[in-house]
């Protein structure tokens with residue numbers, strides 16, 4: 001979309017990306033002032049300050065929501081919006097425009113670039129500046145041509161992941177469709193189920209599978225096995241906060257593993273495909289089979305008998321078709337004992 005005097009808003013572009021591109025010619029002081037009091041400079045399009053600011057640029061509320069609105073509530077927080085696809089940025093440049101930040105990179109369930117079928121890369125959150133697109137582009141070019149950057153940034157370089165990536169991408173596509181459609185077909189089961197119900201179950205699974213690392217081995221989500229370093233629970237005082245923290249982490253490896261496990265629960269691919277990749281996922285022995293029953297029995301991180309009861313009730317209340325698809329998983333959960341994880 002073209003607004004007079006400003007660059008064209010690109011498909012799937014984040015608000016801050018467009019603002020930075022718009023103001024790069026005249027300095028960023030007004031943007032800095034604008035974001036200083038906002039919790040979410042990209043997606044808080046109900047905020048009066050944001051609407052006033054955009055209105056001053058000639059962008060009405062409806063246009064703002066149409067162009068910059070999120071396609072999901074599953075957003076990584078502002079400081080964790082560090083995952084990006086370098087090849088997308090590269091194409092922006094080679095097409096003669098400035099690189100821009102995509103909204104889809106900010107979604108929990110999207111660790112993979114759909115266009116290039118590659119795992120996103122992660123920029124250091126500490127260096128996550130307003131000019132994110134240019135920062136990562138320049139850094140990457142410096143590395144490529146052997147130049148030493150004058151600022152220090154550490155980078156995670158995903159290799160090519162082949163089969164693992166393609167399985168995760170299948171689940172990512174499934175969840176993207178569930179966000180868009182009221183109803184979605186589960187092919188293996190030949191039933192049509194509500195997109196909202198699928199998302200409610202998927203969110204429950206994400207929260208368990210990505211549960212942040214505690215004192216090992218207690219409590220760690222099963223998708224976090226490949227992570228190194230210290231536990232990530234500093235400052236967390238409740239289970240709810242911990243679940244939020246797990247789902248607020250941009251780590252692409254954990255998110256890719258969680259997607260594959262969600263695919264196992266929904267049976268989105270034959271178990272044989274999972275067996276091809278499971279050794280690379282660093283799973284605990286009790287869910288290594290990839291069977292939905294085992295994941296239900298051993299893979300959930302429920303904190304109390306009450307939470308366990310509520311989860312069983314939630315699953316029991318699902319529409320019949322979806323409940324049928326999840327039968328083995330529910331059966332496994334019914335035969336498990338809740339783990340007490342935070343004391």
Ligand SMILES: [Zn+2]
Nearest residue numbers: 085088113116
């Ligand atoms: Zn890409």
